[in-house]
Amino acid sequence: MKKTSQILLLLISSFVFPQKQFTIELTAPAFEKDSLLLVPPSSSRNILSLYNLNVQPDKSVSSIANAKGALIRIQPQNTISGTIPCPLPMMFLAPKEDAKSFSQSKLFFIEEGLLKIKINDQDLSLVLSGDASVNNDYNTLKEYLLEADGKLKPFEKNDPADIESKGKLLQAYIKKHPGSYPAFWEIVNDLSKYGFYKIYLNNLPLFSNKVKTSSCFKNFEKILSLENSTDVGGSFPEINFGSEGKITKAGFADYKITLVDYWSTACKPCIQELPELVKMYEKYKDKGVNFISIADDRTQQRIDLGHKIFKENKVLWKNYFDINKEFPRKLNAAGYPLFILVDRNGKIISRELGGQENLETIIEQYLK
Structure with a gap:
């Protein structure tokens, strides 16, 4: 059977x-x-x-x-x-x-x-x-997007206006070529390199049924839906860390705001910036701001190293080890350091990848 x-x-x-x-x-x-x-x-x-x-x-x-x-x-x-x-x-x-x-x-x-x-x-x-019809389409598309692509830097922070501008160009292209797989993969590529933007959601429905019924499209829709639900305005999901415990919506209720720090013992910037994060903790710990760290490490050797790094930097807040790999799966986390600010209702109010430069400004604005 x-x-x-x-x-x-x-x-x-x-x-x-x-x-x-x-x-x-x-x-x-x-x-x-x-x-x-x-x-x-x-x-x-x-x-x-x-x-x-x-x-x-x-x-x-x-x-x-x-x-x-x-x-x-x-x-x-x-x-x-x-x-x-x-x-x-x-x-x-x-x-x-x-x-x-x-x-x-x-x-x-x-x-x-x-x-x-x-x-x-x-x-x-x-x-x-x-x-090579698809490849010819790809060459035409990249020539059409040449100026827009020239303004963007992969895996770095970009001006949202430049992302929006490229998205509108893609929108016009898809309307003329709804069966264009290169245009579909351009949206996939932009999510991968520049992060999530709402215009991706606006452009997907413009494709033909032939594209929409492919497994590539259906699976990407799921990824994009997850990005949208865990972006600013979305809800922070429950994360289970096995015997170490879990993060639940109820856990945010005792604080005005919670800073979730996603890091790894293999991430040098994460470790180098940890002293600044400790200073931020000392500044805000008595103002209703909670800190949680989540390490993307599973082996005992890496877990021991994580404990050592936190001890050397006098970190006093809770650090979980994501042994079940739930964090990247449920939040589609693409790298670290990733900082997510969550309000007392479990709502995500900020998501910053790659640096903590804007965190204090966002915290100050929220506390006011």
């Missing part, structure tokens, strides 16, 4: 989210008898969960990173085939001579059908041919 249920579930999943067949014919003379990696671009905020690259394994091609990429042992002629849930943005990586870093190609899309790719040299410059 159990096996029958599993088969039915597989059939239903395949029917709802059909997979697309792809074939890549690759030539890379400069890398013959060497290997290349085929991988997604660097990302954050659980974006990697959207990738599902099912390659057909053979003596030269093997799947890596839980079906997020592939390892290709380069021959004079190489064929990579398999299935994808939707057109996927990917890139090639090759180790540099020092073997300590990688060269990377420009972004391209694995799309349905046959795609011919030639890598001309060690710099991984690509020439694409064959049925």
